[in-house]
Amino acid sequence: MPTPVRRIIHIDMDAFYASVEQRDNPALKGRPVAVGHCQERGVVAAASYEARPYGVRSAMPSLIAQRKCPDLVFVPPRFEAYRAVSAQIHAIFARYTSLIQPLSLDEAYLDITHPLLRRASATAIAEEIRASIFEQTRLTASAGVSYNKFLAKLASDHRKPNGLFVIPPGQGESFVAPLPVGTFHGVGPATARRMNALGIHTGADLRACPLDILKHHFGKAAAFYHGIAHGVDNRPVEANRPRKSLGKETTFIEDLHTEADLVHAMTSLAAQVWTSCQKRELSGRTVTLKLRHSDFTQLTRSQSFTDPVGDEATLLKAGVRLLSPLLPLAKPVRLLGLSLTGLVLPGQAEGARQLSLLP
Incomplete structure (x- = not known):
């Protein structure tokens, strides 16, 4: 019996934190809102x-x-409210499959x-999930349906907000071809800039680039x-996959030479990492610095x-300090x-303090 074609759905709530705040406070409806x-x-x-x-x-x-x-x-975050809604959403997912990767x-x-x-199709399931989410939470979700994770996520982004899009088998390559590589999940801004410098601007350009060239420039990710x-x-789709780290890195268009430039760049990285921590309600006990020189020599320093x-x-x-x-x-x-490793959940992090050796 042939292996069945995979059917993957990617569900993404629309402006989740902000939408919860607008739902719970009618005075915020229709206004520009930032959670933070x-x-x-x-x-x-x-x-x-x-x-x-x-x-x-x-x-x-x-x-x-x-x-x-x-x-x-500006509205201060209410993670207890977001957790409650998230539990409702994941309970809906669990009606249809046990293979859920949050x-x-x-x-x-x-x-x-x-x-x-x-149900008649993966599309029908996605529509039913979206309808159930709205019925139970009064919030909208976007959904992408395809035969792998990468395409399902692209599809959910394609009709945001409150939309559904399907990329059927046989159409993935043609769908990807005209899209900018910077829109691809897994290709960050720094990598996109490096690809652009190599003349790779779209999915079609990426497809045309020989694998050995990609390996030379991007290593294992090629x-x-x-x-x-x-x-x-x-x-x-990896159910219950534990997250091991939260981190951000950036490759500079021009190499940095001064302490001031590095501290400025690190300030931005720290903001991004901490936003990820807040979004996932995690913190960590080990801070790691990664530094790659212009000659590609690399070093890391950690403190627990x-x-x-x-x-x-x-x-x-x-x-x-590192x-x-x-x-x-x-x-x-x-x-x-x-990056942060040694991740802990909010209950485990109670009592966290400013680190005494970092005045």
Whole structure:
């Protein structure tokens, strides 16, 4: 018997945190809303669709967001409310499959190749899930349906907000071809810039690039990039996969030479990592700095603490403390990364304090 074609659904709630706030506070409906704190080191955790035309995005520093949108309303995050809604959503998913891979409170992959409830199609299941979510939460979700994870996520982004899109078997490669590589999940901004510098701007360009060239420039990730350019992604939906780390890294267009430039870059990384922590309601006990020089030599430095990191400022101070012994720079820096491991859930993180050795 031939192996059945996989049927993958990607569900992504629309502006989740901000939408919950607008639902629970009618005065916020129709207004540009940012979930976060408007302060010097504050970061936007989520932005409503009314805020996005002004250029307000998640992970953006709050003060910049406010400058872009003077009428922006900041609302402090209420993670207990988001967790409650997330539990409702995941209970709906569980009606249809046990193969659920959550990416965050508001986003998940579902493998419904062998669904628990029989329906006419994967599309019918996706529509039923979206309808159930709205009925129970009064919130909208976007859904993508395809035969692998990469295409399902592309599809859910294609009709946001409150939409559904299907990429059927045999059409993945042609769908990917005209899209900018910067829109591909798994291709970050720095990688997209490197691809653009090589003349790779679209999926078709990526498909045309020989695998050995991709390996030379992108190492182990080359096989994944080569596959998605052809609409191929064999990664399974991994139920209950524990997250081991949260981190961000950036490759600079021009190498950095000074301490001030590195600290500035690390400030942005710390903000992004901490936004991920807040979105996933996690923290960690080990801070790791990754640094790659212009000659591609690389080093990492880590520091572990008894208590989990308690806030963005503490994470940044830890990163700067790890950087200090490496100064002055012997060679320019082309890549900088900052990550947290030893992750813990909120209940485990109770009592977290500013680290005493980071004044």
